[in-house]
Amino acid sequence: MPPSRPPCVAVRVPVGPLSLLLALSLLSPWGSAGGSCPQRCVCASNLLSCSQANLSAVPAPLPRFTAVLDLSHNNVTRLRADWAPARLPHLHALLLSHNGLAFVSTEAFTHVPRLRHLDLSSNRLRTLDENLFSDLGELEVLLLYNNEISTVDRTAFENLGRLRKLYLGQNRIARFPLELLREGSRLPQLALLDLSANRLRAVPAGELQALPAWLRDRLYLHNNPLACDCLLFQLLDRGRRRHLSAVEDFQDELRCFLPGASSLTKILDLAGKQPLNCSKAREAVLEAHLGDTVTLGCDSRWQGVRSRHWVTPGGERVLGDGANGSVVLLANGSLQLRALRPEDGGTYSCWVAGPLLNETLYVELLVHNFTLHGPHDTLNTAYTTLVGCILSVVLVLIYLYLTPCRCCCCRGTEKPPAPRDDSINSSVLSATPNHAGGTGEPCGSHLASGAGAGQNGRFKGGGSPPLPARQGPKAQRKVSDPDSVSSVFSDTPIVV
Template sequence: MIKKHLQGTGFSCSVSSLIPAYCLAWLGPPTRDSLLFQLAGGSCPPGCLCASDILTCVSQGLEQLPSQMPVTTAVLDLSHNRLTQLEDGGLAGLLRLNALRLAHNRLARLLNGAFRGVGRGLRHLDLSSNELHVIEHHYFQDLGVLEELLLFNNRIVRIESRALIGLSHLRKVYLSHNRLTDFPFFSIKGHSHPFLRTLDLSSNRLPRLPLEDITVLPVSVQSGLFLHNNTLICDCDLYTVLRRWEKQGFGSVRDYREQHTCLVYGEHRVSVHFLHNSRFFENCTLPGSSLTWEPGANLLASAGDPVLLDCLTSIDGKSLSYLWVSPSQEYIAPPGNNQTLRLFPNGSLLIQAAQTEDSGIYMCMAVDRMQLYNRTWEVNVTVVSRRSPADSFNTGFTTLLGCVVSLVLVLMYLYLTPCRCWCRTRPPLPPAPSPISEQITQPNLHKSPPSGTEGPGRKPGTNKHVVFLEPLREVQNGRLRASLMPEPKSISSFFVEEPLTTG
């Protein structure tokens, strides 16, 4: 059936061979999809690896595009080869191509039609580490849905002003490690690139920046503008810009504080760190800076509350229409969406019941009769969760209770100090002598100890069975007085009865 369909066209295509691009152009969608399905598994180029919809030919020494490529390829990796150019229509027929990687080749220029015929699905293009010198306006004109463009580590000295105009879906552009001395910021101002979040111009040769064009870029673009490791000349306006971005917490400045330098009077031998050596820019804090800032707006709201955002436009006219862009990149036109957002004729946007996921930057655009867009206002909305009254009461009660307990403990410490003398435990009184001991010792009170004793008042005896000597006793005022006060329950004595001897 396919053979018959191609008859009369002058072309001859068979199912068993690779189908050229011109054959696919003559086939209708149903026949083409059926044929692509039949040939998906049998046309992998020699030396390459085919896995499902991925074709990788890395480091194969290719000097031109493979002549056989599966038409169902979604990811094509031709990096680390020797490609010097892309032929016109060389990628035609790859209608499902989503990502094309051409890094580490020898591409110096892209011919007209290099990406013709790849369909409208190419979103990732890697041209890094090649030999490109100029990015001409026609390079990417066939890639309307491109989202990521990698051009770092080339030899680019110039980017034509119209090179990026048609790429309205761009999210990330990497141009670092090139030889750029300027960049057409005016080509991306306004809302021509509403999804752009990263523009990397670091490690180039930029001497000055058109700050008038940069400061009117959307905040989402400014926060992702990387300018470190350039040959910028020290300037008060530039210092003010970087300081402002640092205070706003932009990662492009905060994460690369050490790499932001400038040259004093353009002298390469005198380099100053913008964000560390502030003493070189003391005069920049005085009035007179030529750079004026458009005031921004920050709005804090509670979850569930209605929030009204005003569009403060700088355009005068009676036939203005308004358009808002939400943080989720949703375009809001009159009358808005009936569920959560409502747009009034004067440009004000009402968030009927704000939720935490509604937080972010809302951008307002004013449109005149000529359909010319003008960025007029940006509002940073932060929605926080509302606390219930019970939670507030519990928090306040807990705080009050903690204060009362702390006060009581302080008073106890001040006025209820530990006792010093009157509450101490008194030492126990010495035990009274027993009658038996008085009888034993009384007759010997006035007799001097015999010779050979170990001490006064002590009689060892020959049949001594005393484990602990009895404490010494002295006579004072006709009464016995213990010379050594025994501790209670600490002295044990065994007495041996001996016959009393008289003088």
């Protein structure tokens, strides 16, 4: 029989205030392992708030487990490289707004590589130096608005491959940083760029129009002293028709200077207004020629599109390659048309299922009825008829006025009389009157130097010798000439 176990006895251990504080310090990240909460700061879990604490420098040492550090509304005018002497691997948000900050070291972010949110707004920064933020490879949001920034180094935003939102509004920037937006540039994931309330006088409207709509929807250009331009008007007018928030929400603040004017004009009111007289551009119209290969882009406002499909002008839904391989649905949602035909023209529809709402885009394709290089493959029927009529008129004129005349050049010379029996060969339907002898010799062969003489002084056979001169009052009468006017009712020539 196994021995019985002794009964369990509860032992009461006295707990004092010191032991309770020790237990809480072991559970809190601000315990001995992580450091103590700095003076004049409020610590809650991994949050450290030192806002409005009248600090002139970053408090030290900072707890290692700090994830959010709020230093806004203080007097930290310089952010040196040693503000964080130890590595802060968990810090992902740093707030330094409203500090009068005028200097930031290029090595200031060496010990905070996991930073995702950086707020440097409402300070006195004037320049963004070379490789200033290059250590922040995971940064997603950068706030630099309401500073005095006038110079931005081309490499200031190097290595920011994950940056999605960049706020540069209310500064003194006079040159548009187009390199931030070009495809494959330093900021491949940039989805919002705020350049409002700066000193921009011109923007590359043509290149901005080529940007995807989801980026143009978050490109803010209002409150800049822009010069009025029709390309700028068409860029913003397309954005208004597409209901892009950067245009639709700031229509009154989008203004420009007309040439010679001292006051600002609303950019969206430039349609038909002198002296520019801008015209509204058609939305998504693509022109091509026979045999070309074109790609129709589905320029949606939404990022992270779940699905999309195309509908042809004939109402057919495109799910993959066409029957003959002439229609291809690309991986990025664009529709490619190969070896264009006249019947491929029309309005194509792209149906987009976005994360919030659905969107339908329309692309009008105009196919010109000829190839881009070389002669036209087909001619318009009216054009062909016109060419034929003109050619016929030219041929008739050539026939009437440029046909060689056999006798008109010889009216000034005395011609030998034709035999009277030649009149029987005359006809009112004959194009050319019969000549003496019927040999068809040109008039130039009848020389005045000798009657009946041919070329080289030889006698020309087939010619009729001239009649001897008659005496008397009838001597002035001539023998009937075949070239004289004939009656249309008689085959006998009229003798003059």
